[in-house]
Amino acid sequence: xxxxxxxxxxxxLGLIASSMFWAMKRGGLAGHVSGxxxxxxxxxxxxxxxxxxxxxxxxxxxxxxxxxxxxxxxVGVMGSVAAxxxxxxxxxxxxxxxxxxxxxxxxxxxxxxxxxxxxxxAHPLAGTEHSGPRSGFAELFDNRWCLLVPVPDTNANxxxxxxxxxxGMGANVEEMDAEHHDLVLAVTSHAPHLIAYTMVGVADDLxxxxxxxxxxxxxxxFRDFTRIAASDPTMWRDVFLTNKDATLEILGxxxxxxxxxxxxxxxxxxDHLHDYFTRTRAIRRGIIEAGQDTDAPNFGRxxxxx
Amino acid sequence: xxxxxxxxxxxxLGLIASSMFWAMKRGGLAGHVSGxxxxxxxxxxxxxxxxxxxxxxxxxxxxxxxxxxxxxxxVGVMGSVAAxxxxxxxxxxxxxxxxxxxxxxxxxxxxxxxxxxxxxxAHPLAGTEHSGPRSGFAELFDNRWCLLVPVPDTNANxxxxxxxxxxGMGANVEEMDAEHHDLVLAVTSHAPHLIAYTMVGVADDLxxxxxxxxxxxxxxxFRDFTRIAASDPTMWRDVFLTNKDATLEILGxxxxxxxxxxxxxxxxxxDHLHDYFTRTRAIRRGIIEAGQDTDAPNFGRxxxxx
Numbered sequence: 001x002x003x004x005x006x007x008x009x010x011x012x013l014g015l016i017a018s019s020m021f022w023a024m025k026r027g028g029l030a031g032h033v034s035g036x037x038x039x040x041x042x043x044x045x046x047x048x049x050x051x052x053x054x055x056x057x058x059x060x061x062x063x064x065x066x067x068x069x070x071x072x073x074x075v076g077v078m079g080s081v082a083a084x085x086x087x088x089x090x091x092x093x094x095x096x097x098x099x100x101x102x103x104x105x106x107x108x109x110x111x112x113x114x115x116x117x118x119x120x121x122a123h124p125l126a127g128t129e130h131s132g133p134r135s136g137f138a139e140l141f142d143n144r145w146c147l148l149v150p151v152p153d154t155n156a157n158x159x160x161x162x163x164x165x166x167x168g169m170g171a172n173v174e175e176m177d178a179e180h181h182d183l184v185l186a187v188t189s190h191a192p193h194l195i196a197y198t199m200v201g202v203a204d205d206l207x208x209x210x211x212x213x214x215x216x217x218x219x220x221x222f223r224d225f226t227r228i229a230a231s232d233p234t235m236w237r238d239v240f241l242t243n244k245d246a247t248l249e250i251l252g253x254x255x256x257x258x259x260x261x262x263x264x265x266x267x268x269x270x271d272h273l274h275d276y277f278t279r280t281r282a283i284r285r286g287i288i289e290a291g292q293d294t295d296a297p298n299f300g301r302x303x304x305x306x
Numbered sequence: 307x308x309x310x311x312x313x314x315x316x317x318x319l320g321l322i323a324s325s326m327f328w329a330m331k332r333g334g335l336a337g338h339v340s341g342x343x344x345x346x347x348x349x350x351x352x353x354x355x356x357x358x359x360x361x362x363x364x365x366x367x368x369x370x371x372x373x374x375x376x377x378x379x380x381v382g383v384m385g386s387v388a389a390x391x392x393x394x395x396x397x398x399x400x401x402x403x404x405x406x407x408x409x410x411x412x413x414x415x416x417x418x419x420x421x422x423x424x425x426x427x428a429h430p431l432a433g434t435e436h437s438g439p440r441s442g443f444a445e446l447f448d449n450r451w452c453l454l455v456p457v458p459d460t461n462a463n464x465x466x467x468x469x470x471x472x473x474g475m476g477a478n479v480e481e482m483d484a485e486h487h488d489l490v491l492a493v494t495s496h497a498p499h500l501i502a503y504t505m506v507g508v509a510d511d512l513x514x515x516x517x518x519x520x521x522x523x524x525x526x527x528f529r530d531f532t533r534i535a536a537s538d539p540t541m542w543r544d545v546f547l548t549n550k551d552a553t554l555e556i557l558g559x560x561x562x563x564x565x566x567x568x569x570x571x572x573x574x575x576x577d578h579l580h581d582y583f584t585r586t587r588a589i590r591r592g593i594i595e596a597g598q599d600t601d602a603p604n605f606g607r608x609x610x611x612x
Contacts, residue, residue, distance in 0.1 A: 076576075100526075125526045128603030129590070135603070144525055184519050187509050189526035194571075196527075198564045199501055200586040202556065203493050213490050215592040219450055220406075220431045220495035221502075223599045224530050230590035233583035240571045240579060250508065251568055255561070258504045262557055265500075265546045270382075273546060277539035280506040284435070284536035286521040293529045297434030297441070299605040 004165045005067040006031040011059060011081055012072035013037040013046050014232070015127060016098045018136025020070065021051055023169035026138040036062035037133070038073075045133045060088040068165070071097035071109070076238035079108035086112050094118040094158050100185060100235070102149045102178040104242035110151065118158035121149040123181065124171060125189075131232040142170035143291060149178050186246035190239055191254060194247065196228035197236070310471045311373040312337040317365060317387055318378035319343040319352050320538070321433060322404045324442025326376065327357055329475035332444040342368035343439070344379075351439045366394040374471070377403035377415070382544035385414035392418050400424040400464050406491060406541070408455045408484040410548035416457065424464035427455040429487065430477060431495075437538040448476035449597060455484050492552035496545055497560060500553065502534035503542070 008030040010017040017035065024030040035052030036059055037043050046055045056062040063069050063085045073081050078097060089095065095117055099105045102121050113119050126144035128135065146166040150159055163173045176184075203214045203222060218226065240247055264272040288295045314336040316323040323341065330336040341358030342365050343349050352361045362368040369375050369391045379387050384405060395401065401423055405411045408427050419425050432450035434441065452472040456465055469479045482490075509520045509528060524532065546553055570578040594601045 125523050127526075130603055137603075145523055147523075184523055185526060187512050187520055188523045188528040191508075192505055192527045192531055194567060195501060195505055195564070197583055197586050198567055199498055199560060200589055201582055202497075202559050202563050204585060204589050205559070206493050206556075212592070212596075214493055215589065215596050215598065217431050217451055217453075217490055217494045218593045218596075219598050220433075220491060221498045221534055222494040223593050224534060225498055226586070226590040226593055227599070227605065228527055228530060229583070229586040231583075231587075233580050233587065236583055237576050237579040241574055241576055244571055244574075248568060248571060250512075251564070253508050253511070254505060255564070257508050258501070258557070258561070261500060261504055262554060265550055265554060268547055268550075270543050270547055273543040274539050276507055277503055277535070277537075277542055279510060280503050280532070280535040281537075281539065283506055283510050283521065284532040286518070287524045287529050287532055290518075290521050290524075292521065292525050293533070294607055297436055297443075299533065299607050301600055301605050 002028075003031050004029045004161060004168065007066045007068075008033045009063045009066035009069045010035040010052065010072055011062060011069065011085070013042050013051060013055075013133045014072060015131050015135045015140075016124065017070065017072035018046075018051050018133050019126075019138065019140035020072070020098075020136075020169065022136055022138035023141055024165075027168040029165055029168045030068075034062045034066065042133050049134065051133055051136070059085045063088050063090075065090055067093050068162070069093060069095045071095070071099070074235045074238045075099040075101050075105060075242045076234075078105050079112065082109040082112045086114060089114060089117050091116050092118075094120060094162060096120050096122045096162060098122060098124055100189065100239045101243040102181045106149070106151060106178055118155050119151065120154060120159055120162050121151075121178070122162065122166070123147045123149065123185070124166070126171070127231070129227045129230040131235070139170065141166070144171055146171040146173050147181055148173060148175045149181050150175065182243050183246045186243060186250045190243055190247045191250040193228055193231065193236060194240065194251065195254065196225040199225050200229035308334075309337050310335045310467060310474065313372045313374075314339045315369045315372035315375045316341040316358065316378055317368065317375065317391070319348050319357060319361075319439045320378060321437050321441045321446075322430065323376065323378035324352075324357050324439050325432075325444065325446035326378070326404075326442075326475065328442055328444035329447055330471075333474040335471055335474045336374075340368045340372065348439055355440065357439055357442070365391045369394050369396075371396055373399050374468070375399060375401045377401070377405070380541045380544045381405040381407050381411060381548045382540075384411050385418065388415040388418040392420060395420060395423050397422050398424075400426060400468060402426045402428045402468060404428060404430055406495065406545045407549040408487045412455070412457060412484055424461050425457065426460060426465060426468050427457075427484070428468065428472070429453045429455065429491070430472070432477070433537070435533045435536040437541075445476065447472070450477055452477035452479050453487055454479060454481045455487055456481065488549050489552045492549060492556045496549055496553045497556040499534055499537065499542060500546065500557065501560065502531040505531050506535035
């Protein structure tokens with residue numbers, strides 16, 4: 001595949017940025033990739049493992065001459081990072097991001113960018129429970145979705161070029177408007193994460209009572225929640241604070257349903273429970289047919305050795 | 307390994323029974339295994355795939371001369387099955403079960419068994435989202451826990467023999483009393499399952515609004531919930547109805563915590579959220595160190611092909 005951007009700058013060097021670097025290298029998609037992280041430790045690690053062609057000590061140097069700048073920082077600091085770099089951007093470059101919330105990022109970052117810079121917010125729906133510069137891998141985006149959320153009147157060639165980059169990194173690309181994105185993600189990601197965090201927190205409280213039994217017997221279902229609840233705390237704090245309305249709306253619906261099921265348990269209404277559980281089974285089938293998960297039992301996890 | 311029981315009878319031929327059969331064959335633990343399922347379709351499938359040395363058309367014939375009878379049916383019908391078989395049990399045999407709830411099963415089944423039969427309730431903490439006679443595999447119990455819940459004054463030799471069987475099938479065996487079992491499982495399994503069912507139900511409602519986007523973009527976190535919510539509806543209906551008090555208690559605590567986190571989101575209390583999410587991260591580490599889950603990103607799922 002031909003080089004799509006001569007120079008790419010990655011701001012923030014966590015799971016997504018490091019996976020983008022390896023995926024761009026795999027596909028030969030970028031001529032030169034520079035990287036910056038706020039923490040000196042992270043920059044040292046990046047240099048040690050060969051993450052980025054050049055790791056810079058300042059944002060100004062990182063974005064200099066870049067054709068594409070990718071903001072890979074928590075949603076809560078997108079605005080301050082954009083303010084810091086705005087004066088150093090190459091005219092005509094594209095600025096994008098990988099944040100999990102879009103309306104808030106557009107409101108924060110958009111007004112700070114100079115005339116002539118193409119701002120194309122994006123969100124790759126891919127991740128793992130690990131974080132930091134060592135957690136990335138080239139295959140992370142393979143067959144995952146990347147949603148582009150361009151603001152009105154964005155240059156079509158600039159969009160098409162960014163689309164080609166994500167396509168080259170293995171993703172399926174779609175466009176969506178910001179409000180709709182934030183609602184869909186509240187359902188598929190933000191509310192489930194908060195619920196998993198909550199259940200794990202409850203179990204953690206009880207763990208002190210039951211002397212590690214919660215950990216020992218976690219394979220009965222609970223351990224799946226703990227994977228999600230091991231995700232990066234800063235990233236997720238910012239997601240909930242910046243997608244507040246949609247998340248709270250979905251959590252409100254969730255609580256209503258939970259109360260209805262609790263009532264069915266209390267009243268012994270087995271038919272209600274059975275009907276509900278039969279309906280939810282179908283959605284799993286849809287996800288497997290859509291190629292978004294494996295049908296292997298327990299996700300194909302390997303059993304441990306005795 | 308030497309044969310532990312000359313004849314084993316499996317009542318019900320779903321995921322657990324079929325996995326027990328293959329695990330017993332792998333270890334050479336049983337001389338002869340007979341099996342029974344209420345549905346003629348299930349019996350036909352079992353015969354077709356060689357599940358059990360003999361598939362019988364009646365419970366009476368299945369349990370005849372058996373040294374061990376294993377009830378592998380939903381918790382809600384344990385009592386009626388026990389009543390049906392009680393008159394045909396071999397004197398001195400052991401009756402066990404694999405139900406996810408123990409106090410209720412003991413109350414249902416215990417009084418129905420004749421004098422001289424050893425009743426040793428059990429619960430292997432292992433499963434997948436699949437069900438039925440084709441879903442079993444020999445490795446299901448490897449390095450998983452099996453909890454034995456013997457009632458007071460149970461014959462020590464009978465316990466030791468059943469323990470050896472589970473050990474031979476790959477499990478780690480522990481003993482626990484019924485009330486404690488039901489509370490621990492409410493935390494590690496029953497409440498998480500109800501929560502997953504609820505979230506998937508909410509998303510299913512919204513799916514109609516958003517035209518399959520929930521399925522399409524499920525990899526953002528939601529798909530993990532759908533695996534749990536694809537579990538057998540009859541089994542889970544019975545679990546909630548028979549472990550009502552402990553499940554409702556844990557769900558009550560869950561709702562309290564969820565409301566506290568929702569309030570933190572609404573008030574913009576980022577510190578509360580960050581502290582909570584940092585704490586839950588630690589429990590994942592404990593589970594991995596205990597050998598109860600893999601540290602591979604996303605459970606080591608294979609990425610799909612584009």
